[in-house]
Amino acid sequence: MSKQSGSLRRYILTRIALAIPMVLILLVLVFVLMRVAPGDPISASQGGKLNAAELAARRHAAGFDAPMYQQFWDYLKSVVTLNFGTTFSDHRQVRDIIIENGGATLTLTFGALVFASVIGIPVGLLAGRLRDSTIDVAGRLFGILSYAVPVIVAAPMLMLAFGATSGQASPLVQLNVPTQTHILIVDAMIVGDWDAVGDIANHLVLPSIALGLLIVGVFIRMIRINLIQSLQGDYIEAARARGVKETAVVGRHAFRNAMVPVITVLGLQVAMLLSGAVLTERIFTWPGIGRQLIDYINQRDYVAVQGIVTVFALVVVVISMLIDFINALIDPRVRY
């Protein structure tokens, strides 16, 4: 036992050590990308309104005439202190934006994951078990079709089909629920305001489906392939030879092994979900981080964009790390 936990600890430490250069490269990348664009945020946003001397003064105050290494150092410091800089247009800390709007994005992505699992896992399992049957072909084609329908197509179609207002999230803001966790639905639950919970859930359905459709195809495909491959395993043949019932063979022996890689896929989809969330939030006026990002891009607020993009990138890195830990925990072979 002690030996086992030792190897797990070593694996986790190595994985974290490997993630550090990756994060550094990511930070450099974001920094460089933001600096490649000509001009600076102040001239971009205030260019017409201020004269040259005032512009220079403002730039100096914001530290934009500092040498590159100094700016990079400040950026690094803002990341390490988890503060991610202060926006130009409204002088908010990026950290506050993440905290206040993160709840909405989290709710949306969670809803999308639930939708994708509810549809994707059974369809994928059926398709894999009944390979090359009509169900398999139909399931696969549905997967491909859902993949071919981008969020910006799925969302308006859903709104047309189910009534536009049912998807609109703006009335959510008027809900009178005290803020505790910044996740509106959880706040409503804590207070015990079940009408509000129902209202939020109601508003959540269409955005979740629109976003979930983006990944349900990947779910179906991955589960199908994994089930097919695990059904070809020797232990399946052995189980069948022992006379284990077919339902138990599929359900107990094949399914469990097929689900392990699915966890990895789930983790990899987070990057995709975050991308889709930016679009979904804009369509349904969902008050999440993605909508804030687009607003700041339109205002040319470089610091805010840099901060939010950094947070997104870090989230993806951390989640892929967590997925690796979970895999190592489940499957001892990964650790070596």
Added chain:
Amino acid sequence: MAQTTLPAPLDPEITPRAPGPGKSVRFGGLRRIVIAVRQAHGVPKFMLWTGAILSLLFVLTAIFAPLIAPYDFDTYQSGGKTFPKQGAPDGDHWFGTTVQSLDVVSRTVYGARTALEVMVLAVVFSLILGVLLGLLAGYFGGWLDRILVLVMDALFAFPYLLLAIVAGFVFASITGGGVVTAALSITVVYIPQYFRVVRASALSAREATFVEAARAMGAKPSVVIRKYLFGNVIQSVPVIGTMNAADAIGTLAGLGFLGLGIQPTDAAEWGYDLDRAISDVNAGMWWTCLYPSIAMVIAILGFTLLGEGLNDVLNPTMRRRRITKVALPALSRRRVVTAETAKTAATAESAAIAATAATAEEGEAAK
């Protein structure tokens, strides 16, 4: 989207291969794809053909847009008469008109042209850069390889649309929004995919005996890369290419939807049209968003099916050998074993064994 799942390396038994005699040495790997496609049957064949037809429909619409569309993409009047604003579909405007009094048929058809232009540019750019960097990193290794791998992994970890948004944001402030700018911002997203696959196959091909022989005979790195590595790594590219083509259409529309893609005055673009159509949807107007949506789904579906079909045909783990049915001799009530029946039974048995062996072999390949 999306990050397409990367195809597994092609048949391990055959790769890497030394270029044989013959003219098209460099693209010899591609010939195997043609052969595999010809042998396709069942669902993959259906996907390949449907995909090809849909993609062709999209490409032809894009090329002949001026002949198909009744008006230009930015025409809002004809014969001195302004088009109706948000007019429902009728005889003059089959798909209706938008909030800017533009004809939806023309917008949709010209949108295909923009999508094709950006798609081709994005795929070509990322293919050239990705394959080149992958070959260099895989062949030379060392610090160049390590740095490139780190950068590519970092790019790969980024949420794809976010990367395109940031790249679009940066490029647009340098060159202004146009087809090339949009293509460049999408390119950034796809380079890592080509890089990874090409680097992996270059790494394995580098160790092959024929490459060692070429090096021993004093071939320069450029010669080895061009003549011996290129043909081996190019095989995995068509699947990623078609998948990326499908993806590029969606990404472009995503950018356009957010107002970061092509400027609306430059060309018709589906994403921009959909963005404008969202408020129409709230007002119950369906035509401004339905037709660009259908066009987009057809285009993406075509290339996705093509890519999926190719992947099925080329990926050995998903390929299924056709197993011929074994005809067993009819059971007669009284089994009289003559020399003749014994012989048939033996043949049937051996055929059955062969069929089982084929299945087992497939199982092996899957692992």
